Amino acid sequence: MSQPKKAMYHIQPQLVFFLVHTMQAGIGILSFQRQIAIEAGYQSWIAIIIAGLIVHGIIWLIYEILNADENRNHLPAIHKAYFGKWVGGMLTMVLLFYFFFMATAVLRTYIHIIQLWMFPKVTMTELAIPLLFVVGYAIYHGFRVVTGVAFFGFMIPIWLLFTNLAPLEFGETMNILPLFDTSVSEQIRAVETMTLSFIGFEAILFYYPFIQNGKASQKWAHFGHGVTVIAHFFVALTSFLFYSEPQLKKLLYPTLSMWKIIQLPIIERFEYVGIALWLIVIMPNLTIALWVFSRGFKQMTGMKQKHTLTIGLVLSYLSLLIIQTYDQTVWLTETVAKVGMMILGIYIPVLFVISKVKKKKGETS
Amino acid sequence: MTKSNKVSDDLRRPKESLSEVFRACEKSQDFVRHTLTTQYEQTFTYTFFETMVDGQLFKEQILPVLQKGSFSTLRDVKSLIPIEDTEISADPIEIEKRLISGYIFIQFEKADPYGLLLRAPSVERRAVTVPEVEYSVLGPKESFVENLDVNLHLLRRRLKIAELTVENITVGSLTNTRVSVLYLSHIANSENVNTVLQRIRDIDYDEIIDSSYINQMIEDNKHSPFPQLLDTERPDRVASELSRGKVAVLVDGSPTAITTPTRFIEFFSAFEDYYLSWHIASIYRLIRLFAVLFSIFATSLYVAVLTYHTELIPMDLLSTLVISREDIPFPPIIEALFLELTIDLLREAGARLPSKVGQTIGIVGGIVIGTAAVEASLTSNILLIVVALSALASFATPIYRIGNTIRLIRFPFLIFAQIWGIIGITILSMFMIIHLLTLKSIGRPYLEPIFPPRSNDLRDAFFRLPFSLQFKRSTYVQPEHGKRFSIRELLNKNEDIDEHID
Numbered sequence: 001m002s003q004p005k006k007a008m009y010h011i012q013p014q015l016v017f018f019l020v021h022t023m024q025a026g027i028g029i030l031s032f033q034r035q036i037a038i039e040a041g042y043q044s045w046i047a048i049i050i051a052g053l054i055v056h057g058i059i060w061l062i063y064e065i066l067n068a069d070e071n072r073n074h075l076p077a078i079h080k081a082y083f084g085k086w087v088g089g090m091l092t093m094v095l096l097f098y099f100f101f102m103a104t105a106v107l108r109t110y111i112h113i114i115q116l117w118m119f120p121k122v123t124m125t126e127l128a129i130p131l132l133f134v135v136g137y138a139i140y141h142g143f144r145v146v147t148g149v150a151f152f153g154f155m156i157p158i159w160l161l162f163t164n165l166a167p168l169e170f171g172e173t174m175n176i177l178p179l180f181d182t183s184v185s186e187q188i189r190a191v192e193t194m195t196l197s198f199i200g201f202e203a204i205l206f207y208y209p210f211i212q213n214g215k216a217s218q219k220w221a222h223f224g225h226g227v228t229v230i231a232h233f234f235v236a237l238t239s240f241l242f243y244s245e246p247q248l249k250k251l252l253y254p255t256l257s258m259w260k261i262i263q264l265p266i267i268e269r270f271e272y273v274g275i276a277l278w279l280i281v282i283m284p285n286l287t288i289a290l291w292v293f294s295r296g297f298k299q300m301t302g303m304k305q306k307h308t309l310t311i312g313l314v315l316s317y318l319s320l321l322i323i324q325t326y327d328q329t330v331w332l333t334e335t336v337a338k339v340g341m342m343i344l345g346i347y348i349p350v351l352f353v354i355s356k357v358k359k360k361k362g363e364t365s
Numbered sequence: 366m367t368k369s370n371k372v373s374d375d376l377r378r379p380k381e382s383l384s385e386v387f388r389a390c391e392k393s394q395d396f397v398r399h400t401l402t403t404q405y406e407q408t409f410t411y412t413f414f415e416t417m418v419d420g421q422l423f424k425e426q427i428l429p430v431l432q433k434g435s436f437s438t439l440r441d442v443k444s445l446i447p448i449e450d451t452e453i454s455a456d457p458i459e460i461e462k463r464l465i466s467g468y469i470f471i472q473f474e475k476a477d478p479y480g481l482l483l484r485a486p487s488v489e490r491r492a493v494t495v496p497e498v499e500y501s502v503l504g505p506k507e508s509f510v511e512n513l514d515v516n517l518h519l520l521r522r523r524l525k526i527a528e529l530t531v532e533n534i535t536v537g538s539l540t541n542t543r544v545s546v547l548y549l550s551h552i553a554n555s556e557n558v559n560t561v562l563q564r565i566r567d568i569d570y571d572e573i574i575d576s577s578y579i580n581q582m583i584e585d586n587k588h589s590p591f592p593q594l595l596d597t598e599r600p601d602r603v604a605s606e607l608s609r610g611k612v613a614v615l616v617d618g619s620p621t622a623i624t625t626p627t628r629f630i631e632f633f634s635a636f637e638d639y640y641l642s643w644h645i646a647s648i649y650r651l652i653r654l655f656a657v658l659f660s661i662f663a664t665s666l667y668v669a670v671l672t673y674h675t676e677l678i679p680m681d682l683l684s685t686l687v688i689s690r691e692d693i694p695f696p697p698i699i700e701a702l703f704l705e706l707t708i709d710l711l712r713e714a715g716a717r718l719p720s721k722v723g724q725t726i727g728i729v730g731g732i733v734i735g736t737a738a739v740e741a742s743l744t745s746n747i748l749l750i751v752v753a754l755s756a757l758a759s760f761a762t763p764i765y766r767i768g769n770t771i772r773l774i775r776f777p778f779l780i781f782a783q784i785w786g787i788i789g790i791t792i793l794s795m796f797m798i799i800h801l802l803t804l805k806s807i808g809r810p811y812l813e814p815i816f817p818p819r820s821n822d823l824r825d826a827f828f829r830l831p832f833s834l835q836f837k838r839s840t841y842v843q844p845e846h847g848k849r850f851s852i853r854e855l856l857n858k859n860e861d862i863d864e865h866i867d
Contacts, residue, residue, distance in 0.1 A: 012817060014818070015817070122785075137799055138799045138802075141803040149798075265679070266682060267678070268678055268680075279792065
């Protein structure tokens with residue numbers, strides 16, 4: 001009872017589970033099985049497990065970096081301390097725009113799916129404006145509400161995972177046999193592609209100070225990522241059993257196509273329900289990423305978060321105006337993914353080493 | 366109160382002398398100011414409002430004493446009159462206040478600057494009746510009445526401990542309404558109590574007619590359609606809420622009490638849930654929640670599906686829908702809006718009319734208009750079923766206020782369904798969820814125990830688990846004492862099968 005005010009605005013460590021998981025699960029889960037199958041065929045399920053383990057390691061690195069110094073428990077402060085105001089500021093800026101473009105890419109892809117499957121004539125503006133408004137409304141009310149969006153983004157659509165059991169009726173176990181008929185180079189490429197589906201959790205670097213007892217949240221972060229890996233593994237497995245390999249490689253969104261097989265007494269084309277509910281899945285992607293953008297900008301420039309949020313939303317809309325075609329959308333998604341790859345694979349380990357060195361220096365001097 | 370710089374305080378200048386008070390009162394014709402000379406040649410001047418004073422009490426208990434006795438001081442009068450609440454006062458503000466609320470003022474001489482105040486108010490009170498809004502088959506059949514003292518009595522009789530604290534605040538510059546804030550001092554969180562007290566003290570308004578005025582003035586988000594404080598007419602419900610560490614607000618002249626902090630889920634729990642066995646109560650709660658979801662989404666889904674996603678429905682069902690709509694000249698949205706508005710019109714007309722006429726309205730509206738509209742090919746009979754069911758479902762909410770909210774938010778859903786189909790419904794649902802996430806009731810999260818998730822509070826939310834499992838008070842109230850009873854006995858019950866026979 002000593003800090004009731006603080007408790008109101010901080011989130012329980014368990015909720016990091018939802019923040020990590022919902023940031024990872026998004027548009028990727030609709031199409032990742034095609035991409036990994038292109039790289040390593042139907043043996044790419046191995047890559048899901050390997051990539052999952054690697055990301056567990058990266059989560060551990062992130063927590064080590066954040067726990068290194070209690071006074072510097074978020075990325076802008078860490079950058080400032082390690083690299084100085086200007087270089088550190090530049091690095092933070094890169095990360096902020098990485099999150100910004102991540103949100104934009106997710107939004108553009110989702111609008112693209114709606115245009116492709118439901119409303120061929122709907123314009124981008126018509127959907128982007130209400131969606132960005134809802135995102136802004138959530139961020140405006142602070143991180144507690146953003147966490148709530150992540151919570152509902154997990155709880156409401158989680159049952160959709162079980163709809164993947166329906167295609168198993170027509171599954172063919174021979175598809176994935178023989179096991180382990182693969183080469184290392186294939187798997188490495190598939191692991192690379194797979195990691196892209198797992199990016200986004202590094203937002204912890206920004207919201208860590210909002211967690212009550214941050215250290216206790218580490219196991220929940222690992223747990224959240226674990227659930228992401230299991231969900232991806234499950235979806236990939238059902239897709240591999242259901243589709244033949246050449247067919248899978250031709251489908252743009254295999255998960256959506258798989259929903260076509262579901263028949264209910266009152267619903268004929270289940271993928272419509274799926275696409276509508278997928279909005280609730282991508283909502284945390286958008287809110288957390290744009291929250292990171294607005295929060296980081298506030299910390300760097302000293303502007304009010306209300307204003308940085310408005311800037312973020314307007315910029316997001318403007319960049320959607322530029323990305324018009326499907327190829328451009330794919331290009332943006334891939335670029336964000338490549339940057340994410342570099343951040344996770346190179347930058348975070350480097351930062352970890354620096355933080356260890358600095359800590360040792362601090363202890364010896 | 367005196368130091369607050371509210372605008373309304375400046376409107377009425379406090380009267381400086383007693384004669385000024387009387388001059389203001391004399392304009393009213395129910396004001397009585399007589400001088401009486403007794404057999405001992407002593408004079409008395411008595412002053413009161415005849416509409417506020419119990420005339421019988423005055424004639425039988427006060428007048429005879431005055432006529433018979435011979436007094437030298439007011440203190441003598443005070444000791445002889447068989448009324449407990451008496452006071453000698455010279456303060457004009459005090460005397461004015463007392464006169465208005467049913468005191469008799471007695472002086473020796475008309476010009477005396479002081480006198481004796483005797484409490485003799487006539488109290489018109491309605492008998493305690495059966496609750497009408499929150500009726501229950503089982504359980505007590507008492508509901509609050511307009512008289513605050515009776516309501517406090519009903520509550521004190523249910524919570525027989527000294528810790529039941531009543532704090533009075535007067536609000537409303539014209540109505541001077543007495544507002545009582547109740548809480549159990551050893552259980553209620555003092556932060557909650559202080560927030561409620563502070564918000565009521567901060568009210569600056571001239572008329573406070575009912576507790577719903579207070580309700581709307583102390584809500585956290587005054588622009589939200591969702592009620593954030595629960596209002597009830599059942600004293601048993603208020604007593605139970607108090608025992609969980611909540612704060613209750615009763616207003617003089619209002620037969621509804623407010624309790625707070627409140628969670629969203631509580632608006633769907635009827636108090637009868639506690640009188641039924643826990644399985645049945647839990648099922649009823651789930652039915653109510655399902656009814657609410659149905660009520661919000663049914664019509665808008667109909668519009669969305671028939672406007673944009675006809676391929677979503679299987680062939681057999683689709684043919685039924687198409688046949689029912691084949692003669693209808695309107696798009697689904699016009700049809701749906703027409704029917705929804707008709708139903709709301711019927712509800713509004715039924716609510717404003719006396720109950721016997723109201724029944725006729727139900728028959729005329731429900732049967733005649735409904736059938737005629739279908740036969741005239743203005744609406745499809747399937748939509749009629751859907752709209753009627755969703756209207757019925759919205760009436761299944763036990764708290765009147767939330768039922769209104771649900772009927773209101775159906776309309777934006779209809780419009781969004783027309784614009785963006787089922788995507789529009791999801792966008793608006795997401796907006797609603799975020800809106801609910803932002804709400805707080807006296808600073809406590811509104812969506813608890815869903816978010817923030819707290820497993821302890823789930824015991825009495827979607828389900829009502831048996832009393833033996835309700836051993837902790839809900840955490841969102843932040844009670845000073847969390848434990849309701851000891852659970853040791855429960856744990857000792859793990860004996861083996863047929864243990865008593867060797």
